[in-house]
Amino acid sequence: MTEGNPPSAAPSAKSKKNKKKAAKVKSESKTDEHPEDAPADLDDLVNEPHDTNANLTQEPQPNGTGPKPIDDSLADQSANTEDPVTTTDAPSGTDALTNPASDGTEPKDRFDALVRDRDSLRAEVADMRKSLEEIQSKHTADMEALQHKLDDSESKKEQAETQFQKLLERVNTIKSQLGERLKEDAEELALARSQIEDLEDENNNLKDQLDSKSTQLLELSSDSAEKDKELSTLRDRTNLSQQNWLKEKEELLEQESYLQSEFEQAKEAMHNWEVLAMEERSIRENLNEKVGDLEEQLSSLRDAYERATDERDTQRSTVDGLQRALQEIQLARKQELRELVESSDAQLEDLRRSLREAQKQAADAENGLRSAQEEIERVRPFEKEVKEKNLLIGKLRHEAVTLNDHLTKALRFLKKGKPEDNVDRHIVTNHLLHFLALDRSDPKKFQILQLIAALLGWNDEQREQAGLARPGTSSMPGKLRIPGIPLRTPSTPNLATEFMDNGASSKETLAELWSNFLEQEAERPFGPHRIDISFLCMPHFTSYLRTFSASSRPLLRGIHSFTMAPAAFRPIVISGPSGTGKSTLLKRLFEEYPDTFGFSISETTRSPRPGEQDGREYNFVTKEAFLDLVAKNGFIEHAQFGGNFYGTSVQAVKNIAEKKRICILDIEMEGVKQVKRTDLQARFLFLAPPSLEVLEQRLRGRGTETEESLQKRLAQARNELEYAKQPGAHDKIVVNDDLEKAYIELRDWVVDGGKFGATQ
Numbered sequence: 001m002t003e004g005n006p007p008s009a010a011p012s013a014k015s016k017k018n019k020k021k022a023a024k025v026k027s028e029s030k031t032d033e034h035p036e037d038a039p040a041d042l043d044d045l046v047n048e049p050h051d052t053n054a055n056l057t058q059e060p061q062p063n064g065t066g067p068k069p070i071d072d073s074l075a076d077q078s079a080n081t082e083d084p085v086t087t088t089d090a091p092s093g094t095d096a097l098t099n100p101a102s103d104g105t106e107p108k109d110r111f112d113a114l115v116r117d118r119d120s121l122r123a124e125v126a127d128m129r130k131s132l133e134e135i136q137s138k139h140t141a142d143m144e145a146l147q148h149k150l151d152d153s154e155s156k157k158e159q160a161e162t163q164f165q166k167l168l169e170r171v172n173t174i175k176s177q178l179g180e181r182l183k184e185d186a187e188e189l190a191l192a193r194s195q196i197e198d199l200e201d202e203n204n205n206l207k208d209q210l211d212s213k214s215t216q217l218l219e220l221s222s223d224s225a226e227k228d229k230e231l232s233t234l235r236d237r238t239n240l241s242q243q244n245w246l247k248e249k250e251e252l253l254e255q256e257s258y259l260q261s262e263f264e265q266a267k268e269a270m271h272n273w274e275v276l277a278m279e280e281r282s283i284r285e286n287l288n289e290k291v292g293d294l295e296e297q298l299s300s301l302r303d304a305y306e307r308a309t310d311e312r313d314t315q316r317s318t319v320d321g322l323q324r325a326l327q328e329i330q331l332a333r334k335q336e337l338r339e340l341v342e343s344s345d346a347q348l349e350d351l352r353r354s355l356r357e358a359q360k361q362a363a364d365a366e367n368g369l370r371s372a373q374e375e376i377e378r379v380r381p382f383e384k385e386v387k388e389k390n391l392l393i394g395k396l397r398h399e400a401v402t403l404n405d406h407l408t409k410a411l412r413f414l415k416k417g418k419p420e421d422n423v424d425r426h427i428v429t430n431h432l433l434h435f436l437a438l439d440r441s442d443p444k445k446f447q448i449l450q451l452i453a454a455l456l457g458w459n460d461e462q463r464e465q466a467g468l469a470r471p472g473t474s475s476m477p478g479k480l481r482i483p484g485i486p487l488r489t490p491s492t493p494n495l496a497t498e499f500m501d502n503g504a505s506s507k508e509t510l511a512e513l514w515s516n517f518l519e520q521e522a523e524r525p526f527g528p529h530r531i532d533i534s535f536l537c538m539p540h541f542t543s544y545l546r547t548f549s550a551s552s553r554p555l556l557r558g559i560h561s562f563t564m565a566p567a568a569f570r571p572i573v574i575s576g577p578s579g580t581g582k583s584t585l586l587k588r589l590f591e592e593y594p595d596t597f598g599f600s601i602s603e604t605t606r607s608p609r610p611g612e613q614d615g616r617e618y619n620f621v622t623k624e625a626f627l628d629l630v631a632k633n634g635f636i637e638h639a640q641f642g643g644n645f646y647g648t649s650v651q652a653v654k655n656i657a658e659k660k661r662i663c664i665l666d667i668e669m670e671g672v673k674q675v676k677r678t679d680l681q682a683r684f685l686f687l688a689p690p691s692l693e694v695l696e697q698r699l700r701g702r703g704t705e706t707e708e709s710l711q712k713r714l715a716q717a718r719n720e721l722e723y724a725k726q727p728g729a730h731d732k733i734v735v736n737d738d739l740e741k742a743y744i745e746l747r748d749w750v751v752d753g754g755k756f757g758a759t760q
């Protein structure tokens with residue numbers, strides 16, 4: 001057993017083998033003591049030189065049983081090495097040694113060789129012995145180690161055996177316990193198996209049931225599909241019947257009212273019959289009374305009977321007849337009354353039945369009505385939404401109509417005004433340039449001025465002011481004066497004096513003024529600009545000209561800035577509660593000043609519709625660009641409708657000024673605040689209603705609002721009015737109580753004496 005191996009539980013065959021080996025080692029060590037009996041390997045080797053010597057000295061045994069003498073072996077050797085021919089004749093080794101005379105030197109040599117051999121063999125034997133000793137000592141050490149190991153193994157084996165015994169005991173106990181448990185488990189197993197069988201049976205049953213159920217389910221689903229169909233047809237029928245019910249209900253109601261009236265009539269009839277019965281009763285009573293009277297009379301008659309039997313007979317027959325008649329009348333009346341009561345009862349019963357039916361139908365109809373009302377309730381929000389949408393559509397239509405109106409007018413203006421304007425512009429420009437290029441003394445200057453006057457349609461007063469006519473000598477207004485007949489040259493001192501009739505000290509002519517003006521403009525930092533001749537077409541041109549001529553340069557500069565420098569086109573922000581009249585007033589303003597104002601083009605993220613052009617209807621931008629601009633605060637107002645963004649950008653407003661128009665912004669309070677944060681230098685006008693009540697009336701009158709949106713607008717109006725009260729919130733507040741008055745006030749403030757608010 002090697003070290004580290006676990007001790008074997010049972011004594012192994014290997015340990016037995018070790019024991020045997022140990023015994024053998026012991027016996028071998030014993031044989032050392034008697035080498036002659038059984039020469040052991042080691043001792044044989046150790047004693048070999050001695051023995052060899054002995055052999056060498058020993059005489060050869062006659063029986064040949066002893067060890068073979070070395071000489072013989074040597075002889076054998078030499079015999080083997082020598083030529084066979086010679087060796088066959090040669091004497092044997094012993095002979096050679098004993099008989100050296102055969103060759104005087106050979107045996108000696110041989111002997112020497114043998115001695116040498118022997119010496120070498122001895123040395124070898126000594127070496128071997130030494131190594132043998134080493135091996136022996138190593139062997140003993142190994143043996144000792146092995147013995148030691150064996151002892152260890154034995155002790156371990158004993159331990160292992162004891163452990164084995166213990167384990168065996170434990171195994172036995174476990175075996176016994178396990179046996180019991182196994183028994184129990186077997187029983188449980190059997191039980192479980194039987195249970196499993198039961199469950200399997202159950203499972204099979206359930207499977208069968210499931211199959212049957214699934215078939216049933218299929219049948220049921222087909223049934224249900226049919227039922228669904230039936231249900232839908234029933235629903236249809238119900239709807240139909242509901243409609244029929246409604247109709248029937250109406251009919252029944254009519255019937256009911258008819259029956260009610262009949263019932264009333266019957267009641268009245270009954271009442272009449274009762275009256276009749278009463279009358280009848282009273283008649284009967286009267287008759288009874290009469291009968292009493294008659295009986296009295298009869299008794300008297302009886303009395304008289306005796307007196308007059310004939311009379312009695314006649315009286316009796318009369319009474320009988322009367323009684324019969326009375327009975328007949330009574331019977332007839334009774335019968336009649338009975339029949340009447342019966343028929344009334346039957347009628348009443350019929351009426352009651354029909355009333356019951358009608359009530360039942362009414363209840364059904366009420367149920368139907370309730371469900372219809374519920375349906376109506378359900379539909380009402382949609383109805384409201386539809387109404388609101390319709391209103392919105394109405395408003396949009398209204399706006400579209402207004403826009404259309406604007407567009408038509410704009411087109412008309414374009415058609416009517418533009419080409420002429422262009423022609424006039426070119427003509428006037430050419431004439432003006434020609435006018436300026438001419439020498440001051442050239443009479444053509446006067447002619448050109450006349451042409452300009454004709455083209456611009458100056459009236460007499462304007463002509464006189466321009467030095468084209470002396471007071472009282474002018475031609476018919478609007479008529480083109482023939483250029484070939486100058487009244488006088490504009491360069492004469494007379495003209496200059498007349499032209500500067502506003503008390504100006506300057507003696508410059510109009511041409512000089514124009515050239516000075518143009519020179520000044522050329523020196524301005526903006527550089528030379530195109531003169532907007534359309535400005536000259538403005539109705540107040542001559543008064544401006546006069547003002548200009550009267551050396552009121554700052555005013556002209558202002559006017560000039562208005563026409564020349566984009567910075568001067570200050571946007572106008574018109575705000576005010578919804579319904580105050582902003583659109584109405586602006587419409588008038590645009591009509592009066594068609595080419596002066598402009599609206600900014602909004603930005604949108606929606607894609608252009610057919611016919612729409614980028615930069616015309618909208619500036620079509622990407623969502624990213626839009627949001628980027630929002631982040632940069634580039635919008636005055638922006639909102640989102642139907643997933644698209646729309647907004648009025650600051651730049652779009654500036655673009656209008658670039659086009660030399662005044663941008664009008666009709667925005668609400670938040671927009672106003674936002675514009676104030678920009679560098680647009682806008683002017684702010686607030687249009688206020690005379691009162692909230694009037695505002696409400698106007699909004700209602702416009703017919704574009706629902707109650708809800710109206711209330712919202714009024715609430716917003718309160719906010720806007722509050723904001724307007726703050727000092728500096730607006731530059732101008734116009735109260736729109738009278739449309740004409742409000743318009744004039746608004747227009748005058750906007751036009752600002754022609755400066756349109758320009759500060760430069």
Ligand SMILES: Nc1ncnc2c1ncn2[C@@H]1O[C@H](COP(=O)(O)OP(=O)(O)OP(=O)(O)O)[C@@H](O)[C@H]1O
Pocket residue numbers: 576577578579580581582583584585698699701702736737738739742
């Ligand atoms: N001074 C006035 N007197 C009587 N009615 C007026 C007057 N001004 C305007 N209105 C009427 O009030 C109604 C609202 O006017 P308008 O539509 O111009 O208001 P708005 O301020 O532009 O409203 P919104 O901001 O909602 O567009 C219109 O029916 C208009 O005819």
